Amino acid sequence: MTHTLLWFRKGLRLHDNPALQMAIQKATRLMPVFVLDPHFIDPDRVGINRMAFLLESLVDLDRRLRTLGSRLLVLRGQPEEVLAHAFSTWQVGRLCFERDTEPYARNRDERLRSLAQKCGIEVVSPTGHTLFDPDAVLKAGGGRAPLTYSAFLRVISRLGTPAQPQPTPAHLPPPIAEICESPDYAIPTLTELGYTDLEAVNHRYPGGETAGLERLGDYLADRARVAHFAKPDTDPTAFDPPATTVLGAHLKFGCLSARTFYYEVQAIYRQARSHTEPPVSLLAQILWREFFYVLGYATPNYDRMAGNPICRQIAWDDNPAYLAAWSEGRTGYPWIDAAMHQLEREGWLHHLSRHAVACFLTRGDLWLSWEAGQAVFERLLVDQDWSLNASNWMWLSASAFFHAYHRVYSPISFAKKYDPAGRFVRHYLPALERYPDAFIYEPWKAPLSVQREAGCIVGRDYPEPIVDHTEARTRNIERMRMAFTADPSTLPT
């Protein structure tokens, strides 16, 4: 007779879930638990779209558990406290949870592990979130995380292919009788968690395993698009529908298994006459995720410049007015502002839009720290993912991985090649809706008569550009050059 507590954190799914598989091996009673940790429940730090996505994912998980004779039990409070209580009241003998390599999680899980062991509880914590065990990747790389993508691909090729996805169980052991129908463990509402503006929930694809698998199926149905997917050629201004999968949040919360994604794409490649290759292919995208997960695992202070051995040390400015203008989408550059409004409204941006706004904030125009941008993304992105967010911010700010700092995105010309008529800008910045195409990316250049005609006067109804891009770009490339020559001692050894 074994009472097993299965602790869901990420990995909010029943398909390909190693922790679940191990949990049911010996269990006579299975208690599937999610803990509402106050650390993650904070309307000031977690945007409403991501919280809504999480709650949808929990509702779906509960529904799926119930079809297998089980249910989700939501506990509220510090994980150590509420789980310690659960261990004793439910006579738990075994604790299973998916391994999480982020620093907060490693700390938390270490404490939980020793607590459980003190209570004589067996702890099982398999890898399930990534394609490979990050320790196995490190070992294959000689104990270091590769710093280039191609070196990373070589290293993982030594590991063979990722483990095959595990099937969804056909039935589950029930929880102990007293709590099967108890209303005490219900999934909360947004209001209960302190969110007030419920109208603002506007993410495009709902959360949950069911929705994630469905979205994957829908995207993969266009086999030619999958086979010929080339990331830099996808259109950042496409929004209805977006050009890429928008599966980031499902992958981050584990509603969708990375291995399932991997093998489903492989299946299409096998039937296609030809397909694209890394680094641009669709399969390559899930490998980028893997690459950055390993780096985040192996690198100290990964989400900061200070004390981060792979991050170039740069004397960024501190300018709260610029930062506010950027994060609130009022820089005076319509393409940048429209993207920031899309981020705020929907919690998602195309990869190249992320490039554009990140470059603008850091080395391109405003010369502000990537950490400030990371914090804004962390709050607003539905697919916010600790390793990926930090990695990509370092990339765009030329702090690590990427060094061709004279390649600066233009906030005027870049989006024009995709969307000369400015559909994207008009959609996300309705104030500019009636501008003629010729001025949609540079409204300040429109003659006053045109501005009046369009019903939007620059400086009154829409801001003047906060910096002159051409000047800022020249100056910042020079500053970059100095940062690159100034301090070679900060480079990794």
Added chain:
DNA sequence: CTAAGTGTTGTAATC
């Protein structure tokens, strides 16, 4: 050790 090859995704001017 040195040296050559390589690197997801820029822009603007030019032919």
Added chain:
DNA sequence: AGATTACAACACTTA
């Protein structure tokens, strides 16, 4: 119109 080039010359990996 699509490819080529200047811009200015970097870091990491591997031979």
